[in-house]
Amino acid sequence: MPAPPPPKNGAGQPLALPEFPWPPPHFSAFQLLERAWLAPQAGATLGSAARHLEAAFDAAGYVERSYYRVPGGFALASRAEQIHDDASPYALPQRWSVDESGTGKGFADRLRALFNAPPGRYRVIVFVVTDQDFAAAPRAPTGPEAGAWVTSGGLRLPQAIAVQAYTPTHYTSALIYEFERRSTREAAEVRTPGVAPGRVHLEKGGLWQALAAD
Template sequence: MLPDFPWPPPRYSAFEVFERDSLAPAEGARLGMVAQRFEAAFDAAGYVERSYYRVPGGFALASRAEQIRADASPYPAPERWSVDAGGAGKSFADRLRALFNAPPGHYRVIVFVVTDQDFAAAPRAAQEGEALAWVSGGGLRLPSSIAALPFTPTHYASALIYEFERRSEHEPADVRVPSAAPGRVHLEKGGLWQALAAN
């Protein structure tokens, strides 16, 4: 069984809501089809690690943390993933230490949420350690029991952007609320908007 994503989601830096028909055909669409679209977009844009969570009426899919510039564009690899270099091979404590020891700059985690429930962000902002753990704390695939559920007219999909800024080597990273860039810009700079449009 998938673990639950925090609900309502912690306050995010930016967001983008997708047009329902752009993610799956209107007739006979299933949540699994939407998940496949998001997985394919993550793969095409270089986000090869992600993790599934359960949310009311759907699922969440969280990316690995990446290092970005102030304009929301990612650093080239390997610097892009230096915040938790080594990825899945590292323990949660190692990943957390990597963020606390990361150089000053901007970092981002992207979470796709598909649900049939209206929600508003929780009053509290996400903590850097919490967001960093999302990629390794969930499921590696969407269970068939959720994938087979209909993607109904009441379902909608959003991208929640969690941007963190570390101002010095001696300070923890703080979530930027709001981000200087809107959600669609984050998706475009990360290559996800283009990947979703192409699929």
């Protein structure tokens, strides 16, 4: 079934929210989230689900994120962070050192920065809220492909999307993109599959606990 047309604003113009690649590029790990965490009460909307995700990001120290449009909903992408072998984040300031110069830039810019980062492991977490079934694209993102992604995300979810209902067919997935750069002579590459499952990434990053407690 073809994807529905992009939502429009009150003036009938398409929303100025970048599209996240669809279907999403092959990811390292994933985890479905409990519906009660995103839609704990009747009348939940995509906007209220977004607020729960933002609150979890804030509680876990992910102070920057970007919104993207996907069929039937939205995606919310984290800033790239450096992680240990057990999937726990580095302490500050090393946690965010991969893209200090990219503050305020978009998801694609931050992914691109991973290909010049110091040797190590890095992670980007993307929450996808949609009512559409999807499978990952066959291949993981490469440097040139990541550079062709959208260059910036939205700072907030547009009202035309936020007011839409979080219906019984909506669900939320956490997609984990785990990158590794083995040496300064090699580009960072996404690990497929990753070393840790999706839930472990969320727990080590503090997001699982924050979502469960919200």
